[in-house]
Amino acid sequence: MRERSHRTGPGNPARRGPRPVTGRNIGGLNSPRNGLRARAAQADSRHVRKGIRALIRIESVTKRYPDGTVAVDRLSLEIPDGSVTVLVGPSGCGKTTTLRMINRMVELSEGRILLDGADITRQPVNTLRRSMGYVIQNAGLFQHRTIVDNIATVPRMLGWDRGRARTRAMDLMERVGLDAGLAKRYPYQLSGGQQQRVGVARALAADPPVLLMDEPFSAVDPIVRKTLQAELLRIQEELGKTIVFVTHDIDEAIRLGDMVAVMRTGGKLAQFAPPDELLSAPADEFVEDFLGAGRGVRRLSFFTSAGLELTTDPVVAVDASAAQIAERATDDVPYLLVTDADGRPLGWARAKDAVGGEGLDAAQLLSHGRPFEFGRDSLRDALDCAVLSPTGWAVAVDGDGRVVGVASQETIAGAIRDAHAERKGSADRKAAAGAPGGPGATGARRTAR
Amino acid sequence: MSIFHFINAFFSDGSHWHGYDGIPTRIMEHLQYSFMALGIAAGIALPVGLITGHTGRGGNALALIATAARALPSFGLLVLMFFWLGIGLTPVMIPLVALAVPPILVTTYEAVRTVDPSPVDAARGMGMGPAAVLFQVELPVALPLILSGLRSAAIQVVSTAAIAAYVSLGGLGRYVIDGLYQRNYEIVVGGATLIAGLALAMIALFWLVERLVVSPGVRRGR
Amino acid sequence: MSGGAGFFDIPSDLQHTYLGLIGEHLKEALIPVAGGLALSLPIAQLCVRFRWLYPPVLWVTTVLYAIPSIAFFVFLIDYTGATETTVMIPLTVYSLVVLVPAIVDGVRSVPQETLAAAEAMGFTSMQRYLRVELPIAVPAIFAGLRVATVSSISLVSVGSLIGNEGALGNLLSDAHVFHRSNLAVTSVVTTAVLAIVIDALLIGIRMLLTPWLPRGSRSARRASVDAVTGPAPEEARPLEEAAR
Ligand SMILES: Nc1ncnc2c1ncn2[C@@H]1O[C@H](COP(=O)(O)OP(=O)(O)OP(=O)(O)O)[C@@H](O)[C@H]1O
Numbered sequence: 001m002r003e004r005s006h007r008t009g010p011g012n013p014a015r016r017g018p019r020p021v022t023g024r025n026i027g028g029l030n031s032p033r034n035g036l037r038a039r040a041a042q043a044d045s046r047h048v049r050k051g052i053r054a055l056i057r058i059e060s061v062t063k064r065y066p067d068g069t070v071a072v073d074r075l076s077l078e079i080p081d082g083s084v085t086v087l088v089g090p091s092g093c094g095k096t097t098t099l100r101m102i103n104r105m106v107e108l109s110e111g112r113i114l115l116d117g118a119d120i121t122r123q124p125v126n127t128l129r130r131s132m133g134y135v136i137q138n139a140g141l142f143q144h145r146t147i148v149d150n151i152a153t154v155p156r157m158l159g160w161d162r163g164r165a166r167t168r169a170m171d172l173m174e175r176v177g178l179d180a181g182l183a184k185r186y187p188y189q190l191s192g193g194q195q196q197r198v199g200v201a202r203a204l205a206a207d208p209p210v211l212l213m214d215e216p217f218s219a220v221d222p223i224v225r226k227t228l229q230a231e232l233l234r235i236q237e238e239l240g241k242t243i244v245f246v247t248h249d250i251d252e253a254i255r256l257g258d259m260v261a262v263m264r265t266g267g268k269l270a271q272f273a274p275p276d277e278l279l280s281a282p283a284d285e286f287v288e289d290f291l292g293a294g295r296g297v298r299r300l301s302f303f304t305s306a307g308l309e310l311t312t313d314p315v316v317a318v319d320a321s322a323a324q325i326a327e328r329a330t331d332d333v334p335y336l337l338v339t340d341a342d343g344r345p346l347g348w349a350r351a352k353d354a355v356g357g358e359g360l361d362a363a364q365l366l367s368h369g370r371p372f373e374f375g376r377d378s379l380r381d382a383l384d385c386a387v388l389s390p391t392g393w394a395v396a397v398d399g400d401g402r403v404v405g406v407a408s409q410e411t412i413a414g415a416i417r418d419a420h421a422e423r424k425g426s427a428d429r430k431a432a433a434g435a436p437g438g439p440g441a442t443g444a445r446r447t448a449r
Numbered sequence: 450m451s452i453f454h455f456i457n458a459f460f461s462d463g464s465h466w467h468g469y470d471g472i473p474t475r476i477m478e479h480l481q482y483s484f485m486a487l488g489i490a491a492g493i494a495l496p497v498g499l500i501t502g503h504t505g506r507g508g509n510a511l512a513l514i515a516t517a518a519r520a521l522p523s524f525g526l527l528v529l530m531f532f533w534l535g536i537g538l539t540p541v542m543i544p545l546v547a548l549a550v551p552p553i554l555v556t557t558y559e560a561v562r563t564v565d566p567s568p569v570d571a572a573r574g575m576g577m578g579p580a581a582v583l584f585q586v587e588l589p590v591a592l593p594l595i596l597s598g599l600r601s602a603a604i605q606v607v608s609t610a611a612i613a614a615y616v617s618l619g620g621l622g623r624y625v626i627d628g629l630y631q632r633n634y635e636i637v638v639g640g641a642t643l644i645a646g647l648a649l650a651m652i653a654l655f656w657l658v659e660r661l662v663v664s665p666g667v668r669r670g671r
Numbered sequence: 672m673s674g675g676a677g678f679f680d681i682p683s684d685l686q687h688t689y690l691g692l693i694g695e696h697l698k699e700a701l702i703p704v705a706g707g708l709a710l711s712l713p714i715a716q717l718c719v720r721f722r723w724l725y726p727p728v729l730w731v732t733t734v735l736y737a738i739p740s741i742a743f744f745v746f747l748i749d750y751t752g753a754t755e756t757t758v759m760i761p762l763t764v765y766s767l768v769v770l771v772p773a774i775v776d777g778v779r780s781v782p783q784e785t786l787a788a789a790e791a792m793g794f795t796s797m798q799r800y801l802r803v804e805l806p807i808a809v810p811a812i813f814a815g816l817r818v819a820t821v822s823s824i825s826l827v828s829v830g831s832l833i834g835n836e837g838a839l840g841n842l843l844s845d846a847h848v849f850h851r852s853n854l855a856v857t858s859v860v861t862t863a864v865l866a867i868v869i870d871a872l873l874i875g876i877r878m879l880l881t882p883w884l885p886r887g888s889r890s891a892r893r894a895s896v897d898a899v900t901g902p903a904p905e906e907a908r909p910l911e912e913a914a915r
């Protein structure tokens with residue numbers, strides 16, 4: 001069940017109505033290794049970052065609190081433009097401190113932080129903060145203000161007139177998936193998940209190039225958290241912000257991050273890498289422990305199912321004639337996948353039973369399990385389907401739920417081997433060429449969301 | 450004879466309704482003393498409470514001051530001020546203000562200090578300055594508690610303003626003091642009823658003010 | 672006729688020495704607080720047990736609290752005459768009015784898990800009340816007691832207006848009558864010192880009773896706010912909820 005919700009794609013139609021075409025995720029859009037495509041996506045969005053490059057460079061920064069605690073120790077990080085960088089690590093490792101040094105809620109003790117090449121202390125602190133959205137754990141909504149007024153806070157501070165600020169707030173409510181009917185409510189009349197959406201909308205209100213998020217989703221239940229994560233990614237695809245996201249949940253980090261900075265207690269950086277690399281090559285034992293079990297399987301999330309060789313041999317329509325069935329039910333095919341007239345899967349039939357019978361009995365089929373979306377879902381999803389399937393075969397469907405083929409566990413295992421080999425090859429080439437970028441071998445970044 | 454009889458007699462006596470000793474005049478005097486004292490006390494205690502609450506510092510000093518001020522007996526202070534300063538508003542204002550400051554001060558401090566820190570953090574992170582944070586984020590949320598401090602002060606001031614009559618000032622206390630002196634129980638009870646009524650009116654007033662100034666988002670679900 | 676003119680030369684019409692007046696004052700101030708406490712414990716317990724009872728009780732206490740002491744005294748003269756009792760009844764009511772909400776809020780602030788744990792250990796409801804709820808409510812109760820005591824000590828003086836029933840307050844009337852301002856000073860200073868001493872004593876007792884609390888703890892201060900604002904039917908609860 002958890003695996004299921006794991007793969008719930010961005011956009012839950014039940015909640016939000018039709019998904020905009022740009023919201024469609026075809027992998028790797030904003031990956032730093034995929035810079036070109038990321039730029040292109042940003043150019044599409046209406047709220048482009050007004051030409052400001054929001055690269056944040058943390059240079060050998062140390063934070064020593066007055067009581068002597070060293071919360072962050074000579075940390076250097078380059079936070080890439082227009083992508084999600086996640087700071088993750090055990091409690092008390094200095095994630096919040098790092099984040100808050102960026103908007104100067106905490107003043108650093110040593111080192112410096114550059115925003116777009118300029119030291120952050122060069123501009124007035126409140127100007128700096130207004131150029132960065134800030135989202136915190138419990139949303140921190142103003143309970144005395146309605147939802148629209150909460151969202152309109154920063155635009156109002158920036159001197160927008162009330163009408164414009166409200167219009168903007170209403171736009172954002174829609175963007176974060178909040179019903180316009182909630183506009184006049186007060187925060188206490190909203191669920192925790194809705195409040196968190198308002199928090200995100202409020203941070204986005206003045207269209208800041210940078211978004212700082214401190215465990216924004218940790219106070220909501222796992223299901224809502226998954227939805228919020230998916231929506232954040234969707235919004236990010238549309239807006240292309242530079243997001244610094246703090247969490248202590250490594251799964252969240254892997255799901256959301258283009259880059260993940262794993263920190264260890266004492267405020268030291270343990271590893272800074274894309275999630276795929278983190279999973280395949282943890283820098284040390286600490287990172288490996290922190291990543292936890294099942295790294296190999298989890299890493300499959302980063303391989304697309306697009307290269308999987310499917311077969312349509314066992315697929316028959318429910319109204320197929322006995323002859324057609326007999327033709328399909330060869331020795332290699334112990335089970336037949338029965339589809340309805342539109343090509344949607346109905347279930348598996350034992351080939352032996354089907355042959356010689358009077359057509360197919362839709363009521364006697366074995367469950368086909370949950371199919372995976374070919375090309376969009378990852379190899380991990382495909383493998384999961386195969387493992388859960390009563391026949392050991394995974395059913396691949398297209399975006400409309402029509403069967404495009406089936407794949408056996410063996411086929412999937414082969415694809416996994418190939419993908420690994422190819423990824424390794426590309427990494428080697430990359431290392432040889434010394435190039436930081438280049439699309440991943442199978443290019444299936446984030447198909448697993 | 451019950452006190453209700455006296456009350457009835459007092460209010461149905463037409464002569465009690467006009468002149469310098471008439472009920473309207475006395476009520477106005479009483480309100481004047483009360484609101485003046487309340488205004489001065491609020492003028493002192495609100496800023497101090499807001500600032501100390503906002504910075505979260507000085508809470509212990511504040512508690513000490515409030516405790517000391519509470520220990521001062523209002524009636525005694527009034528008589529003493531009368532000896533030292535003579536007849537006038539000042540000797541009345543001093544004990545009344547001393548009475549009203551502690552509740553306003555302590556509640557304001559505590560109300561602002563205990564405001565949920567996360568909206569405050571969010572506000573600072575959005576680039577609000579300290580004054581904006583105090584007035585746009587902390588104050589609206591602290592308002593119900595601050596108002597309860599003001600109300601409590603108002604009730605006590607209205608009650609205690611009655612003793613101003615003891616040092617030859619007006620107000621509703623006049624009826625009680627004069628009545629006691631003249632052994633005219635009807636006037637005494639009538640005056641006491643009016644004072645109690647005024648104190649209850651204060652509760653109603655503050656209830657109304659709260660309805661008007663406190664955001665429904667804060668008042669919620671009471 | 673009034674003897675000397677020093678601070679401690681008490682006019683003979685008061686029929687008490689200085690110390691006698693102090694004793695009288697303490698009696699008139701503290702008996703009502705004790706009585707108020709004795710009455711408020713069961714009332715508060717009822718309010719905790721039957722939640723619906725609390726709002727109406729709060730409204731009644733709010734109204735009672737708004738009745739000025741002098742008015743209260745005067746209303747009672749008709750029934751109890753110009754006696755100590757007339758002074759002590761209103762003071763009892765005020766104490767009650769401060770203490771009931773303080774105790775109810777204190778007992779209600781006991782975490783649900785704590786109560787569940789006590790129940791699981793097999794405490795009867797009476798044991799639970801005496802051994803768990805009351806001790807945890809001690810800071811709140813003492814905050815209420817402090818306010819009730821201090822205001823009671825201050826208010827006794829007003830009793831002098833209804834005919835020399837004000838103990839140390841009677842010095843004020845005498846100061847007026849004999850034009851001796853030093854008597855007023857004696858009265859004010861003594862009353863204030865009494866209030867501060869008793870207040871400090873209460874703080875001391877509270878600390879003895881609650882060794883588990885850090886000094887000047889948050890809950891104690893919070894309780895003192897509740898006590899200062901007196902009974903309040905609709906105060907601050909959203910604040911507390913929001914703080915969670
Ligand atoms: N104001 C402060 N004064 C002193 N020490 C502090 C202060 N704030 C944080 N620290 C310490 O600095 C270290 C890092 O704290 P920080 O809040 O950045 O951790 P974190 O990684 O965000 O942890 P969590 O996941 O629990 O939120 C901790 O050891 C903490 O105790």
Ligand SMILES: [Mg+2]
Pocket residue numbers: 095096097
């Ligand atoms: Mg943190």
